[in-house]
Amino acid sequence: MKLTFQTLHKDHALAILNWRYTPPYDFYNFNADTVLEDLRYLLDPKNAFYVILNSLGELEGYCSFGADGQVPGGDYRVEALDLGMGIRPDLTGLRHGKYYAQGVIKYGADRYEAQLFRVTIAQFNKRAQRVWQKLGFEQVEEFSKISSREKFVIMTRAV
Numbered sequence: 001m002k003l004t005f006q007t008l009h010k011d012h013a014l015a016i017l018n019w020r021y022t023p024p025y026d027f028y029n030f031n032a033d034t035v036l037e038d039l040r041y042l043l044d045p046k047n048a049f050y051v052i053l054n055s056l057g058e059l060e061g062y063c064s065f066g067a068d069g070q071v072p073g074g075d076y077r078v079e080a081l082d083l084g085m086g087i088r089p090d091l092t093g094l095r096h097g098k099y100y101a102q103g104v105i106k107y108g109a110d111r112y113e114a115q116l117f118r119v120t121i122a123q124f125n126k127r128a129q130r131v132w133q134k135l136g137f138e139q140v141e142e143f144s145k146i147s148s149r150e151k152f153v154i155m156t157r158a159v
Protein backbone atom coordinates (compact mmCIF):
# COMPACT_ATOMS: atom_id res chain seq x y z
CA MET A 1 0.00 0.00 0.00
CA LYS A 2 1.31 3.45 -0.92
CA LEU A 3 2.27 5.79 1.91
CA THR A 4 1.92 9.54 1.79
CA PHE A 5 3.55 12.15 3.99
CA GLN A 6 1.99 15.40 5.20
CA THR A 7 2.79 18.09 7.72
CA LEU A 8 1.47 17.01 11.12
CA HIS A 9 -1.65 18.95 12.18
CA LYS A 10 -3.48 19.26 15.49
CA ASP A 11 -5.91 16.35 14.92
CA HIS A 12 -3.01 14.04 14.12
CA ALA A 13 -1.12 15.24 17.19
CA LEU A 14 -4.09 14.60 19.46
CA ALA A 15 -4.38 11.04 18.12
CA ILE A 16 -0.65 10.38 18.49
CA LEU A 17 -0.59 11.70 22.06
CA ASN A 18 -3.11 8.97 22.93
CA TRP A 19 -1.17 6.09 21.40
CA ARG A 20 -0.11 3.56 24.00
CA TYR A 21 2.66 1.03 23.41
CA THR A 22 2.91 -2.07 25.57
CA PRO A 23 6.06 -2.69 27.67
CA PRO A 24 8.94 -2.38 27.08
CA TYR A 25 7.94 0.04 24.33
CA ASP A 26 5.79 2.11 26.72
CA PHE A 27 9.06 4.07 27.00
CA TYR A 28 7.71 5.88 23.88
CA ASN A 29 4.28 6.75 25.29
CA PHE A 30 3.55 10.44 25.67
CA ASN A 31 2.82 11.45 29.22
CA ALA A 32 -0.81 12.32 30.03
CA ASP A 33 0.45 15.05 32.39
CA THR A 34 2.26 17.00 29.67
CA VAL A 35 -0.30 16.99 26.85
CA LEU A 36 -0.24 20.74 26.15
CA GLU A 37 3.53 20.91 26.13
CA ASP A 38 3.76 17.82 23.90
CA LEU A 39 1.11 19.19 21.57
CA ARG A 40 3.07 22.42 21.14
CA TYR A 41 6.22 20.37 20.55
CA LEU A 42 4.63 18.20 17.84
CA LEU A 43 3.15 21.24 16.08
CA ASP A 44 6.26 23.42 16.23
CA PRO A 45 7.57 23.72 12.63
CA LYS A 46 11.12 23.76 14.06
CA ASN A 47 10.70 20.10 14.96
CA ALA A 48 9.66 19.12 11.40
CA PHE A 49 7.08 16.46 12.21
CA TYR A 50 5.17 14.75 9.40
CA VAL A 51 2.46 12.13 9.44
CA ILE A 52 2.58 8.89 7.49
CA LEU A 53 -0.81 8.09 5.94
CA ASN A 54 -1.99 5.01 4.07
CA SER A 55 -3.83 5.18 0.76
CA LEU A 56 -7.13 5.65 2.60
CA GLY A 57 -5.72 8.68 4.39
CA GLU A 58 -5.53 6.83 7.71
CA LEU A 59 -2.80 7.75 10.16
CA GLU A 60 -0.23 4.94 10.40
CA GLY A 61 2.74 6.75 11.86
CA TYR A 62 4.76 9.93 12.12
CA CYS A 63 8.31 10.99 11.57
CA SER A 64 10.60 13.93 12.19
CA PHE A 65 13.62 15.38 10.47
CA GLY A 66 16.24 17.21 12.50
CA ALA A 67 16.73 18.15 16.11
CA ASP A 68 13.86 16.05 17.48
CA GLY A 69 15.85 12.94 16.60
CA GLN A 70 18.78 13.89 18.83
CA VAL A 71 19.21 12.87 22.47
CA PRO A 72 21.31 15.00 24.88
CA GLY A 73 24.69 13.36 25.45
CA GLY A 74 25.16 12.05 21.92
CA ASP A 75 27.92 13.32 19.65
CA TYR A 76 26.22 15.17 16.81
CA ARG A 77 29.21 17.14 15.53
CA VAL A 78 29.10 15.43 12.13
CA GLU A 79 26.50 17.01 9.86
CA ALA A 80 23.64 14.61 9.15
CA LEU A 81 19.88 14.49 8.79
CA ASP A 82 18.45 13.05 12.01
CA LEU A 83 15.41 10.84 11.46
CA GLY A 84 12.74 10.04 14.02
CA MET A 85 9.83 7.64 13.47
CA GLY A 86 6.90 6.15 15.37
CA ILE A 87 4.38 3.66 14.01
CA ARG A 88 0.83 3.32 15.40
CA PRO A 89 0.97 0.78 18.23
CA ASP A 90 -1.41 -1.76 16.64
CA LEU A 91 0.74 -1.80 13.49
CA THR A 92 4.01 -2.56 15.26
CA GLY A 93 5.63 -5.99 15.43
CA LEU A 94 4.15 -7.02 12.06
CA ARG A 95 7.47 -6.94 10.18
CA HIS A 96 6.44 -3.73 8.40
CA GLY A 97 9.06 -1.52 10.05
CA LYS A 98 11.42 -1.62 7.10
CA TYR A 99 8.67 -0.52 4.75
CA TYR A 100 7.86 2.59 6.83
CA ALA A 101 11.54 3.39 7.33
CA GLN A 102 12.14 3.18 3.57
CA GLY A 103 9.34 5.71 3.09
CA VAL A 104 10.86 8.04 5.67
CA ILE A 105 14.29 7.79 4.05
CA LYS A 106 12.89 8.56 0.62
CA TYR A 107 10.80 11.49 1.86
CA GLY A 108 13.76 12.89 3.81
CA ALA A 109 16.13 12.55 0.85
CA ASP A 110 13.65 14.29 -1.47
CA ARG A 111 12.98 17.14 0.94
CA TYR A 112 16.30 17.83 2.64
CA GLU A 113 19.85 18.18 1.40
CA ALA A 114 21.93 15.65 3.28
CA GLN A 115 24.93 13.41 2.78
CA LEU A 116 24.29 11.26 5.83
CA PHE A 117 21.20 9.89 7.61
CA ARG A 118 21.35 9.38 11.38
CA VAL A 119 19.04 7.71 13.90
CA THR A 120 19.34 7.67 17.69
CA ILE A 121 17.64 4.71 19.35
CA ALA A 122 17.29 3.46 22.92
CA GLN A 123 19.85 0.70 23.41
CA PHE A 124 17.23 -1.79 24.63
CA ASN A 125 15.16 -1.31 21.47
CA LYS A 126 16.69 -4.03 19.31
CA ARG A 127 13.55 -4.14 17.18
CA ALA A 128 14.03 -0.55 15.98
CA GLN A 129 17.79 -1.05 15.55
CA ARG A 130 17.10 -4.09 13.38
CA VAL A 131 14.83 -2.08 11.08
CA TRP A 132 17.52 0.53 10.36
CA GLN A 133 20.27 -2.09 10.22
CA LYS A 134 18.36 -3.89 7.47
CA LEU A 135 18.44 -0.63 5.50
CA GLY A 136 22.22 -0.32 5.78
CA PHE A 137 22.58 1.76 8.97
CA GLU A 138 25.56 0.97 11.18
CA GLN A 139 26.13 1.77 14.82
CA VAL A 140 28.72 4.51 15.32
CA GLU A 141 28.25 5.39 18.99
CA GLU A 142 26.74 4.28 22.27
CA PHE A 143 26.16 6.84 25.03
CA SER A 144 24.16 7.62 28.15
CA LYS A 145 21.52 10.31 28.00
CA ILE A 146 22.42 13.34 30.12
CA SER A 147 20.35 13.40 33.31
CA SER A 148 18.55 10.05 32.97
CA ARG A 149 21.57 7.82 32.20
CA GLU A 150 19.44 5.73 29.82
CA LYS A 151 21.62 4.18 27.12
CA PHE A 152 21.21 5.06 23.45
CA VAL A 153 22.93 4.14 20.21
CA ILE A 154 23.53 6.27 17.14
CA MET A 155 23.39 4.63 13.71
CA THR A 156 24.24 6.28 10.39
CA ARG A 157 24.08 5.57 6.68
CA ALA A 158 25.17 7.52 3.63
CA VAL A 159 22.19 8.99 1.75
Ligand SMILES: CC(C)(COP(=O)(O)OP(=O)(O)OC[C@H]1O[C@@H](n2cnc3c(N)ncnc32)[C@H](O)[C@@H]1OP(=O)(O)O)[C@@H](O)C(=O)NCCC(=O)NCCS
Binding pocket: 021, 025, 028, 084, 085, 086, 087, 088, 091, 092, 093, 094, 095, 096, 097, 098, 100, 119, 121, 125, 126, 127, 128, 130, 131
Ligand atom coordinates in the same frame (compact mmCIF):
# COMPACT_ATOMS: atom_id res chain seq x y z
C1 LIG B 1 10.48 0.73 15.79
C2 LIG B 1 9.41 0.36 14.80
C3 LIG B 1 9.43 1.32 13.63
C4 LIG B 1 9.71 -1.03 14.28
O1 LIG B 1 8.72 -1.41 13.35
P1 LIG B 1 7.96 -2.79 13.53
O2 LIG B 1 7.07 -2.93 12.36
O3 LIG B 1 7.32 -2.83 14.88
O4 LIG B 1 9.15 -3.83 13.53
P2 LIG B 1 9.20 -5.19 12.72
O5 LIG B 1 8.03 -6.04 13.11
O6 LIG B 1 9.38 -4.87 11.27
O7 LIG B 1 10.50 -5.86 13.30
C5 LIG B 1 11.76 -5.41 12.89
C6 LIG B 1 12.79 -6.48 13.13
O8 LIG B 1 13.04 -6.59 14.54
C7 LIG B 1 12.94 -7.95 14.92
N1 LIG B 1 12.53 -7.97 16.32
C8 LIG B 1 11.29 -7.86 16.82
N2 LIG B 1 11.34 -7.87 18.17
C9 LIG B 1 12.65 -7.99 18.49
C10 LIG B 1 13.37 -8.08 19.72
N3 LIG B 1 12.73 -8.01 20.89
N4 LIG B 1 14.72 -8.21 19.67
C11 LIG B 1 15.38 -8.26 18.51
N5 LIG B 1 14.74 -8.18 17.30
C12 LIG B 1 13.41 -8.06 17.31
C13 LIG B 1 11.94 -8.54 13.95
O9 LIG B 1 12.06 -9.93 13.89
C14 LIG B 1 12.37 -7.84 12.67
O10 LIG B 1 13.56 -8.40 12.15
P3 LIG B 1 13.56 -9.42 10.93
O11 LIG B 1 12.74 -8.77 9.85
O12 LIG B 1 14.98 -9.57 10.59
O13 LIG B 1 12.91 -10.65 11.47
C15 LIG B 1 8.00 0.38 15.45
O14 LIG B 1 7.90 -0.72 16.35
C16 LIG B 1 7.70 1.66 16.18
O15 LIG B 1 7.48 2.68 15.58
N6 LIG B 1 7.67 1.62 17.48
C17 LIG B 1 7.38 2.84 18.20
C18 LIG B 1 8.24 2.99 19.33
C19 LIG B 1 9.71 2.90 18.90
O16 LIG B 1 10.27 1.85 19.02
N7 LIG B 1 10.34 3.98 18.47
C20 LIG B 1 11.71 3.99 17.98
C21 LIG B 1 11.66 4.46 16.60
S1 LIG B 1 13.17 4.44 15.69
